[in-house]
Amino acid sequence: MTALVEVEGLVKTFGTGEAATRVLRGLSLTLQAGELTALLGPSGSGKSTLLTILGTLMKPSSGSHRMLGVDLVAADDRALTAFRNLHIGFVFQFHNLLPDFTALENVIFPTAVREGRETAAARARGRKLLTRMGLGERIDFPSAKLSGGQKQRVAVARALMNRPELVLADEPTGNLDRVSAMQVMDLIAEINRDEGTTFLISTHDEKIASLCRRQIVVGDGAVAG
Amino acid sequence: MLYGLKIALRYLTASKAQTALLVLGVAVGVFIFIFMSALIGGLAEFILSRTVGDISHVTIKAEDADPPILISPDGHVLAVVEQGRARTATLADAATWVPLIETVPGVTAVSPQITGAGFLTRGAQVAQVGVTGLEPGRESAILDLDGYMVEGTARLGSGLIVLGQTLADDLSLRLGQTLRLQSSGGVSTVLTLSGIYRTGNGMMDRSSIFVSLPTARTLFALPQGVTRIEIKLADLNAADATALRIRALTGLDAVPWTDGAEQLMEALNAQAQTGYFLKSFALITIVIGVASALLLSTYRRRPEIGIMRAMGAGRSFVVFVFVTQGALVGLLGGLSGAALGYLALLPFPTRDAFRPGTLPMDITQGSYGLAITLTVLGAILASILPARAAARVDPVTAIGQ
Numbered sequence: 039m040t041a042l043v044e045v046e047g048l049v050k051t052f053g054t055g056e057a058a059t060r061v062l063r064g065l066s067l068t069l070q071a072g073e074l075t076a077l078l079g080p081s082g083s084g085k086s087t088l089l090t091i092l093g094t095l096m097k098p099s100s101g102s103h104r105m106l107g108v109d110l111v112a113a114d115d116r117a118l119t120a121f122r123n124l125h126i127g128f129v130f131q132f133h134n135l136l137p138d139f140t141a142l143e144n145v146i147f148p149t150a151v152r153e154g155r156e157t158a159a160a161r162a163r164g165r166k167l168l169t170r171m172g173l174g175e176r177i178d179f180p181s182a183k184l185s186g187g188q189k190q191r192v193a194v195a196r197a198l199m200n201r202p203e204l205v206l207a208d209e210p211t212g213n214l215d216r217v218s219a220m221q222v223m224d225l226i227a228e229i230n231r232d233e234g235t236t237f238l239i240s241t242h243d244e245k246i247a248s249l250c251r252r253q254i255v256v257g258d259g260a261v262a263g
Numbered sequence: 264m265l266y267g268l269k270i271a272l273r274y275l276t277a278s279k280a281q282t283a284l285l286v287l288g289v290a291v292g293v294f295i296f297i298f299m300s301a302l303i304g305g306l307a308e309f310i311l312s313r314t315v316g317d318i319s320h321v322t323i324k325a326e327d328a329d330p331p332i333l334i335s336p337d338g339h340v341l342a343v344v345e346q347g348r349a350r351t352a353t354l355a356d357a358a359t360w361v362p363l364i365e366t367v368p369g370v371t372a373v374s375p376q377i378t379g380a381g382f383l384t385r386g387a388q389v390a391q392v393g394v395t396g397l398e399p400g401r402e403s404a405i406l407d408l409d410g411y412m413v414e415g416t417a418r419l420g421s422g423l424i425v426l427g428q429t430l431a432d433d434l435s436l437r438l439g440q441t442l443r444l445q446s447s448g449g450v451s452t453v454l455t456l457s458g459i460y461r462t463g464n465g466m467m468d469r470s471s472i473f474v475s476l477p478t479a480r481t482l483f484a485l486p487q488g489v490t491r492i493e494i495k496l497a498d499l500n501a502a503d504a505t506a507l508r509i510r511a512l513t514g515l516d517a518v519p520w521t522d523g524a525e526q527l528m529e530a531l532n533a534q535a536q537t538g539y540f541l542k543s544f545a546l547i548t549i550v551i552g553v554a555s556a557l558l559l560s561t562y563r564r565r566p567e568i569g570i571m572r573a574m575g576a577g578r579s580f581v582v583f584v585f586v587t588q589g590a591l592v593g594l595l596g597g598l599s600g601a602a603l604g605y606l607a608l609l610p611f612p613t614r615d616a617f618r619p620g621t622l623p624m625d626i627t628q629g630s631y632g633l634a635i636t637l638t639v640l641g642a643i644l645a646s647i648l649p650a651r652a653a654a655r656v657d658p659v660t661a662i663g664q
Binding site for chain 1: 265266267269273274277566567569570571572573574575576577578580658659662
């Protein structure tokens with residue numbers, strides 16, 4: 039397998055002076071393409087900060103971050119935005135859908151925002167993804183009226199819309215009941231298997247982590263195991 | 264950018280009550296703008312029509328003859344102006360100039376005239392009057408004599424005279440009676456009263472009389488030419504430019520009505536400036552209203568902006584979405600306010616039918632297009648600050664809210 043993501047000596051410090059807090063302390067990590075990886079660690083260990091940096095939503099204080107061979111530390115905001123849109127998908131704990139839009143409109147957002155309009159091809163892919171997520175009957179439903187599990191499945195579909203190489207999921211099942219959580223995880227595993235999409239899933243749940251082929255434990259701002 | 268427009272529209276329609284209130288606020292501002300434009304414009308029109316509507320907009324007078332020059336023995340030049348002589352200066356080639364002046368763009372009427380002073384006698388009663396000789400067929404070219412007639416007709420013919428109601432009352436005159444008119448040069452003639460007018464201007468109704476141009480020629484011993492040419496324009500604000508044009512065309516000393524009307528112009532300018540201030544305040548209110556509403560919307564939608572940014576929406580896309588919202592609010596508010604303003608102005612009398620006691624609102628001076636354009640521009644300007652604030656939202660912080 040080839041390295042999809044490579045981070046080396048990643049340091050992230052918030053605040054300055056006496057109030058400075060070092061969250062990541064020289065973290066190094068490599069993700070291979072097609073991996074299904076769980077990111078484990080106690081609260082405050084730096085999992086979310088790592089995901090945020092890997093998702094190009096934040097830059098590290100120091101260290102290197104490369105994905106698909108691109109130096110993402112040196113890239114400017116415009117380049118990072120375009121890179122994120124094409125190559126990275128996000129699934130958040132609280133689904134974070136756009137409440138005034140339908141399920142389909144939420145799913146096709148990443149493509150529409152890049153192309154400047156909602157194309158027929160994007161709508162077709164969005165419908166296909168939602169059907170695959172078991173939401174074929176909820177395609178044009180206002181997202182605000184969906185259940186928690188349904189919203190999270192819409193969020194997974196949205197993360198996959200642009201066929202990204204990497205999907206970052208921050209506690210994707212943390213807000214769901216056990217049945218919904220397992221449904222979402224089954225979908226993620228299925229997509230990883232069928233399409234080879236790389237997933238990095240931050241979780242506290244050992245059972246969820248056990249569904250992933252690789253586990254990375256973060257502790258005190260570095261990879262602990 | 265079509266997609267940005269869709270997002271902006273969705274945000275506006277998602278909060279219908281809030282958007283409706285915002286559009287209403289803008290519409291009220293536009294309504295005030297239009298109402299003030301119509302009022303200030305109508306008032307200026309009213310004042311102008313009442314003050315200079317019935318006078319010549321450009322006047323060409325015969326230049327007085329140069330005073331005789333006496334050369335004194337020691338070489339000094341002495342100029343002497345003789346007082347009390349009858350006017351002899353004339354525009355000898357008026358017959359040539361009048362058709363030429365009529366072709367000047369903006370000129371609606373040209374009236375060659377002979378003016379002078381005289382005494383009107385009926386029995387033992389004598390009144391000093393100003394005499395104006397008008398060309399038959401052009402009696403109402405400058406002063407709307409036809410419109411002011413209370414008895415008889417304004418049509419002037421040989422041996423006929425038209426005078427003001429106050430003078431008629433003073434001399435106890437009735438239509439058809441004969442009068443003797445003696446010019447300042449001593450020439451007298453007998454005339455028949457054919458019409459009585461009332462302009463509402465006391466001085467004029469008491470001392471101005473009108474006779475035909477041939478009658479005036481006899482009275483003032485001017486076998487040819489006239490003493491002045493009065494010119495009426497479609498747009499009295501174009502008087503300065505038209506006067507210059509006529510001067511260049513004819514070489515005659517054409518004088519616009521604005522010469523010597525500085526006080527009136529100052530008053531009108533002050534009134535216009537007051538209007539600009541009031542309209543500016545209305546626009547500022549619109550800008551502040553739109554800016555504050557969009558800032559609030561930006562704050563409320565911070566998490567969504569964060570999600571959009573995380574999904575690959577650039578800062579420029581976020582700016583476009585919020586600026587478009589501002590532009591749409593401005594456009595909707597502008598159109599609604601303009602429609603409201605137009606409807607509110609409909610019941611007011613037209614500019615030609617202003618009556619005492621009514622507001623001289625001029626529906627044609629509502630500046631509708633300007634109001635809508637300025638409102639849209641103002642709303643766009645007002646939305647730039649909130650839009651930039653939205654674009655600066657940190658997605659990590661916003662999503663974490």
